[in-house]
Amino acid sequence: MNDDKSMMQLTEAEYRKRFDGYIITDCAVLKRGHYYFVSRNLAEAERAGPTAEAMVTKRLSWYIPDNPEDSRIRHMRFEGYQTLDICANPSEGRMLCVSIDGLVTVTGGDGEDEDEDEIPKSITGPRRGTIERLRTIDDCMVAVGSDHTVCLRKGSNQWQSLCLNLPVPTLADFDDVERSDNMAFVDIDGFSENDIYVIAGKGRVWHFDGTKWSRIAFPSDMDVYSICCAGDGYVYIGAQSGSLFRGRGNEWTLLVREMLTLPFEDIVWHAGKVWLTSDYGLWNVIDGQLVEADLPSSDIKVCAGNLSVADGVMLMAGTHGAAVHDGSAWQLIFHRMQFAR
Structure with a gap:
């Protein structure tokens, strides 16, 4: 040593x-x-x-x-x-x-x-519900959570709501566990402040273009857990049991189908590679395949x-x-x- x-x-x-x-x-x-x-x-x-x-x-x-x-x-x-x-x-x-x-x-x-x-709480944000995840995008910190919460930190005690046109939960949403879960954002990432993706529940994916949010046509109702806007230009989304999707906009491919016990806790881009981890190990995506990290x-x-x-x-x-x-x-x-x- x-x-x-x-x-x-x-x-x-x-x-x-x-x-x-x-x-x-x-x-x-x-x-x-x-x-x-x-x-x-x-x-x-x-x-x-x-x-x-x-x-x-x-x-x-x-x-x-x-x-x-x-x-x-x-x-x-x-x-x-x-x-x-x-x-x-x-x-x-x-x-x-x-x-x-x-x-x-x-x-x-x-x-x-x-x-x-x-963080102030109101129906218009910056916080509508609980805070579930923090991420850095373009050297700025963003927070996401339940009830379609998305907010951007602008400075000490300053939070800007990015809830914007995201649907406001109704009483029916609160009374239905699956509907509530589908509005509870669990992760967020972006290529820039004007190109952000956020995920929730059973395959709920939204995109922010700097002005408004749009629902993405994601090809699965699997539970989603983690996301990375990677340096190769793709978005990677970790789903249940280690499933992994890759895509951007409304075009997505399932790279890996349910081969692990746990979903990926974190997905990041580092040293020219995608890295994925759970309590059970560390992996890379190489040529579209999930490979155990060396x-x-x-x-x-x-x-x-x-x-x-x-x-x-x-x-x-x-x-x-x-x-x-x-x-x-x-x-x-x-x-x-x-x-x-």
Whole structure:
């Protein structure tokens, strides 16, 4: 192991202080060398069960390997949060943490940690319902969620509604689980601010042209989970059981049909490739085929679960650890079993 790789990895003391007893649920890159992780307390999760997630403490940890060893990794606690999503906002140089209810905390960069106002909720937006996903498009941060929520961050405590002509939910929609799910956006991505795709429910895909939203003629009623507007000019949509669609506009092809137990959690474009991950592994799309990613070791493979790309690097983190790809090679940050007692 060379010195660079040794410097990248957490020490056992760092791991014990920040991650022992917690499991990673999300990750994000602020910029090269600035890596962020969301984790949840395992013991509290077991006691709380599936219906009391707000009782489970969440942590936001940030890791800056070039800092002095005593300050390379820090964390802050979030209590009473059912969910905690994170996303870099390059236009501000900050990391945003947003709850399902629209509570906002800003951290990272050169500024102080700050709790902002809740994202305003109204039938016209910016927030119609819950917040389910954050993404960066054209160096700007967007949030999507239930009831056809789409909003764009314009600055501190400033959110612009992009709900526009998206249908407003009716009482009948609220009373029907499938109809509600079909209006609950779960992911968003775009080639630019004027070329955005968003997905929900059973094959619901919408496109934004900078002025209005149009429903896409998507050729499936499979549940959809993840989306990527890739550097090859295609849009990739991850559906149930690892199914994968590729297309743009109203033309789509099913590349992969239901070959996995889990859907893809994240799909990203990095180093000239499409990368897809779930808790079960990491894949690329090569010549229209889904191919297991070529990884240097099992230590890297077990870090699968979530992906984030920024500033030429890709961060991967999950149940068992974290690793980063710098465009040409992988470096391990930590592997949980390294520190097993």
